[in-house]
Amino acid sequence: MRQLIAGNWKMNGLLAEARALATSIRAGAGGLDCDVLVCPPFTALTTVSELLLGSSVQLGAQDCSMQTGGAFTGDISPAMLHEIGASYVILGHSERRAMHGEIDEIVREKTVAALAQGLIPIVCVGETEEQRQSGRETEVVGWQIECSLPKGFSGIVAYEPIWAIGTGRTPSEDEVAAMHLFIREELTRQFGDGGRAMQILYGGSVKPSNAAALLALPEVGGALVGGASLKAEDFLGICRAVSAQR
Ligand code: PEP
Secondary structure, X not given: OOOEEEEEOOOOXXXXXXXXXXXXXXXXXXXOOOEEEEEOOHHHHHHHHHHHOOOOOEXXXXXXXXXXXXXXXXXXXXXXXXXXXXXXXXXXXXXXXXXXXXXXXXXHHHHHHHHHOOOEEEEEEOOOHHHHHOOOXXXXXXXXXXXXXXXXXXXEEEEOOHHHOOOOOOOOHHHHHXXXXXXXXXXXXXXXXXXXXXXXXXXXXXXXXXXXXXXXXXXXXXXXXXXXXXXXXXXXXXXXXXXXXX
């Protein structure tokens, strides 16, 4: 399976910036040996969708509602995302879990809704620094996998240690490998053969200089990239790190 490099633009990118970034990524994405995904903010999705038409770069959103429609002020349904060309959606990002009270049950319901619309969910899990320091990282991540992924789940899991997001710090290669192996075992236990084949991304301070080493680790099926996805050269540098080592 090709690795997936996904850019999470978060709440960055007025339309002019989004256009420029998407145009540069599109221009540099030809011939890469990985799948490339960008996840702009909602307001830029249509613009970026139009710019990416006919290219290999895929489009995703950063969240969606668990509802299909109706009186849910401010929410965006999976069908709305599908309509404007999104094929992926990030769910349960730690920033949404922490700042919007998205507990596992909410993440699970959103995942159900995304799957029902044919979107590919990228469900994020990961421990806090305090949880890792007290040796509880696998307990926490195992619990998140158990409770955030619905029965019959098919999609992508992103392991994002919260303390590595936007900090410039990453776990050691051994720690990343151990956690990805643990996640593989949990997915296989929960979903059988389906779990054996699921893609597991690593996220947290991935940049061109550390991408090749992280992406070469066993069970790492790609990267979810925040800060470095806002500069086309950095993002493409991460994509090329995959191409270089495959
Ligand atoms: C993220 O927020 O998903 C992320 C991985 O951010 P960063 O790459 O900036 O650590």
